[in-house]
Amino acid sequence: MPEKLLEVKNLKTYFALEDGGWAKAVDDVSFSVAKGETLCIVGESGCGKSMTALSIMDLIAKPPGKYMGGQILFHGKDLLTLSEKEKSSIRGNRIAMIFQEPMTALNPVKKIGIQIAEVLQLHEHMDKRKAMEQAILMLKKVGIPRAEKIVHEYPHQFSGGMRQRVMIAMAMMCNPELLIADEPTTALDVTIQAQVLDLMRTMKKEFHTALIFITHDFGVVSEMADNVVVMYAGQIIESGQADMLFERPLHPYTRALLASVPFIDQDKEVLHSIPGTVPEASKYPEGCRFAERCDKCHPECRKKEPKLQEQEPGHFVKCFWAGDEYCQ
Amino acid sequence: MLNYILKRLFFSIFVLFGVATIVFFLVRMTGDPVAIMLSPDATQEQIDQLRASLGLDKPLIEQYLIYLGDLIRLDFGRSLRYADSAFTLIIERLPKTLMLAGTAMFISLCVAIPTGIIAALKKGSIFDQGIMALSMVGQSMPVFWIGILLILFFAVDLGWLPTGGYGTVKHLVMPAFALAFGLIPLVTRLLRSSLIEVLETDYIRTARAKGFMPRAVIFKHALKNSLLPVITVVGLQMGALLGGSVVTESVFAWPGVGQMLVQAITNRDFPLVQAIIIMLSAAFVFINLLVDIIYVFVDPRIQY
Ligand SMILES: Nc1ncnc2c1ncn2[C@@H]1O[C@H](COP(=O)(O)OP(=O)(O)OP(=O)(O)O)[C@@H](O)[C@H]1O
Ligand SMILES: [Mg+2]
Numbered sequence: 001m002p003e004k005l006l007e008v009k010n011l012k013t014y015f016a017l018e019d020g021g022w023a024k025a026v027d028d029v030s031f032s033v034a035k036g037e038t039l040c041i042v043g044e045s046g047c048g049k050s051m052t053a054l055s056i057m058d059l060i061a062k063p064p065g066k067y068m069g070g071q072i073l074f075h076g077k078d079l080l081t082l083s084e085k086e087k088s089s090i091r092g093n094r095i096a097m098i099f100q101e102p103m104t105a106l107n108p109v110k111k112i113g114i115q116i117a118e119v120l121q122l123h124e125h126m127d128k129r130k131a132m133e134q135a136i137l138m139l140k141k142v143g144i145p146r147a148e149k150i151v152h153e154y155p156h157q158f159s160g161g162m163r164q165r166v167m168i169a170m171a172m173m174c175n176p177e178l179l180i181a182d183e184p185t186t187a188l189d190v191t192i193q194a195q196v197l198d199l200m201r202t203m204k205k206e207f208h209t210a211l212i213f214i215t216h217d218f219g220v221v222s223e224m225a226d227n228v229v230v231m232y233a234g235q236i237i238e239s240g241q242a243d244m245l246f247e248r249p250l251h252p253y254t255r256a257l258l259a260s261v262p263f264i265d266q267d268k269e270v271l272h273s274i275p276g277t278v279p280e281a282s283k284y285p286e287g288c289r290f291a292e293r294c295d296k297c298h299p300e301c302r303k304k305e306p307k308l309q310e311q312e313p314g315h316f317v318k319c320f321w322a323g324d325e326y327c328q
Numbered sequence: 329m330l331n332y333i334l335k336r337l338f339f340s341i342f343v344l345f346g347v348a349t350i351v352f353f354l355v356r357m358t359g360d361p362v363a364i365m366l367s368p369d370a371t372q373e374q375i376d377q378l379r380a381s382l383g384l385d386k387p388l389i390e391q392y393l394i395y396l397g398d399l400i401r402l403d404f405g406r407s408l409r410y411a412d413s414a415f416t417l418i419i420e421r422l423p424k425t426l427m428l429a430g431t432a433m434f435i436s437l438c439v440a441i442p443t444g445i446i447a448a449l450k451k452g453s454i455f456d457q458g459i460m461a462l463s464m465v466g467q468s469m470p471v472f473w474i475g476i477l478l479i480l481f482f483a484v485d486l487g488w489l490p491t492g493g494y495g496t497v498k499h500l501v502m503p504a505f506a507l508a509f510g511l512i513p514l515v516t517r518l519l520r521s522s523l524i525e526v527l528e529t530d531y532i533r534t535a536r537a538k539g540f541m542p543r544a545v546i547f548k549h550a551l552k553n554s555l556l557p558v559i560t561v562v563g564l565q566m567g568a569l570l571g572g573s574v575v576t577e578s579v580f581a582w583p584g585v586g587q588m589l590v591q592a593i594t595n596r597d598f599p600l601v602q603a604i605i606i607m608l609s610a611a612f613v614f615i616n617l618l619v620d621i622i623y624v625f626v627d628p629r630i631q632y
Contacts (some may be wrong), residue, residue, distance in 0.1 A: 059536055084541065092539035099537075104530040109552050109627055118548070119538050154628040170538070 011070035023281035025051040027234035043231035096171035102163035106155035113151025161192035233289040240315035332632035361596035405599030414603035425584035429569035432507035444519030463513030475579035492581035522554040563619035567612040
């Protein structure tokens, strides 16, 4: 068993609603990431992927957000119990994060170089000139040409792909043990997407960084993941090693997601899409939350909620249907 | 950039021409200056003589053309009252007005910027709500009323400060604070709302993810972005202060341009009124240009 770097245990992140109810964005989620490993979190829009990631960084706006329970153990220490100062010394230093929207994630009024270098100034108390030299080196590493010039320019002069490279450079400055990437390629063109994925893989190898990669694209998962967590409506409905999941998807939702991916090496005639939408985080039904959209739905599914159970070593499913036969 | 500035300066000539024209005809609607310059029992001959010597006997259009011709040569005419060049009179008083406006603005920013930041940081707290309530009250109190209250309290009751006039720092305190009173709530509220907006942006989340503490985030990433609307308003207010301290200058007998303007209007001192209005407008136009130039340094996305 490789050493656990991050262990999320029974995390619940809710959002208070105006009407007094709660939106259960993350509802009892547990997973772990080992050193150097890549974990992909997959799921449709609104299923709680970003909120899980932001909870790890403790960047949830509170209020309306609130941790209703659980632990986030980093090297065995619960991040949620740390002081703001201790958390700040981990953020950007030992755990870094990249966001979905490269166009708005950089400060428009600060030079690129300064935005990268300030991470070193903050965490390693490096002086500005040395930090700037490091920033230039890192920009070259992430494949930005003319890095010496670009450090003096502002974000608005760059394309989305370039900005995402800058974000990656920024995240890698302190050589983090864990990098969380929240749909880093979703906003980019397909060709740029491939380049950025390539870059992330290279950087990960070079820095031995563990990676939590959030995406809704199983195509990306197949390229990146060691382990996969599939989320639906704030919960994990299936998890396991990537090859297991691709070979033997057990949850009807996972199967449906896989059926909707256009893999290049398979000649699929029909692409499936899952009917219906994710239920709202404040109005989850009793029983299985996927029941409404499930083609295997049994009357029992609407009454009782299945537990996340280990079907084969390391492969967990939250469904009464493990595989094909109905079992309880 | 230089091109842009030159273009703006070129267009401001038309603005000032418009102002000069409007003020020329407006002052002439206020009445006849000769009527108050001579005693009521002056003979018709004396009246005609004075009118001719002031050039007021010529047809209006001719007067207007002469006036424009003088303006092009930067000749603002001579004050009817003080028999001195209007330009010299204004230049004498301008430093006093600038001193008052500058001090008021300085006090306002010193108070409003920290308060606005704290209010934004502690949004929704008792402190924030208190600040917001106070600034509502502050903004709804007219400056002359504040001025009178200040005089009653600090000058009449306590006797700490002179009721008005010019000379020492003590003279400056009350009018400057009276002016600042209206500005502080304005800037505080503006900075607060602008900061709150900025604090919700993605790049602030990035800054937090980099490990900056909330306070460092404000100073390193949020403040500069939130200053743009504040700069605009401070610029406009500075322009307004130059002419708008008319009331304050009158209440506190501060011998600035505003007070002179009031006197000039009462005296029907046409050339002086015209000169003051044109120069205030020029200052306004200039400050606006300055604000637009400052923008470029604050926000690199803005380019001319
Ligand atoms: N401030 C909030 N108040 C109420 N509900 C919220 C709030 N923020 C998030 N949520 C809810 O949390 C749920 C999960 O959102 P999240 O952003 O994590 O989804 P996601 O899986 O990242 O989706 P996407 O692929 O679109 O990024 C959503 O259903 C949303 O309604
Ligand atoms: Mg998301």
